[in-house]
Amino acid sequence: MPRDLIVRSRSYRRFCQEVPIPCEVLRELVDLARLSASGANRQPLKYILSCDAEKNALIFPNLAWAGYLPDWGGPHEGERPSAYIVVLGDLEISKTAGVDHGIAAQSILLGAAEKGFGGCMIASIRREKLREVPKIGPRYAILLALALGKPKETVLIDPVGPDGDIEYWRDAESVHHVPKRALDEIIAG
């Protein structure tokens, strides 16, 4: 059921880092993106896979986590992602990827959820530093980093309150709360 998977596909930022995701699984996830729609079928997206601690350690420092939790510096060692899929745009194919990377990222995250994993789509990236990862040359625009792992936190959806605040927050038990607008609010006509 897509609804079950979509509800499970919360954005997760803390993981059971000791649980690996094999690169073969990452390839399966990228295959879901490969089979997804692409504007004018140009298919400009390319992917970097990272499934080992050494390569993950090149990626992690260049990602910004949880803008609404300024006192939290991101997941600490032991709770960091087990794997990453970095989504690139091949500039030799197209100068812009349109919304392809949104479509692709959703396919990947839903596939991850089916396998008991989860993750977070990260656009806030130190792009120039991330180019130190092998194969991310000037040919590619860095579009998204998908952080993946076995989630180690509980994420709940709440209705948006009367103040209209959509900022996610963490409660005293470290449960992550995400306010979502009501269906009637987002249907304009």
Next chain:
Amino acid sequence: MPRDLIVRSRSYRRFCQEVPIPCEVLRELVDLARLSASGANRQPLKYILSCDAEKNALIFPNLAWAGYLPDWGGPHEGERPSAYIVVLGDLEISKTAGVDHGIAAQSILLGAAEKGFGGCMIASIRREKLREVPKIGPRYAILLALALGKPKETVLIDPVGPDGDIEYWRDAESVHHVPKRALDEIIAG
């Protein structure tokens, strides 16, 4: 299985127009988008639903179909979409939707596939004319039109040939062919 749904979620452009999609189903599909990730959880997307012939007829003329099939003017009467979801960006929430509409569109189309429907994500829209549809005021940027219906065509995925041509094409039996890049080609590292 996400993979089954993703494989079934081809872009369809010809439909059994006599098969309606009730607006209640469109609301369920938008609810899938509502529960999907949104950059900084800003949730700027709003939606217009169209499930009756009169409203559909306001939308259809303002969409461009199948850029690689220049001799085909789009689906003719009887094969047109039964419904539309127009994806808007509420400019009072955010000037840009990032890739939210790609994520949302994929959730919607996968939900549609599960229900035996299919569709096409259309970005090539006569936006100013589409504002004649009620409620699409200047507050909203028009991001995508999702054309929906019960598909009436067969769409096959082929490997990209040695000439690298990614343009979809229709064969003598009117089967629609979509060349997709190989997995090894899109994994850069």
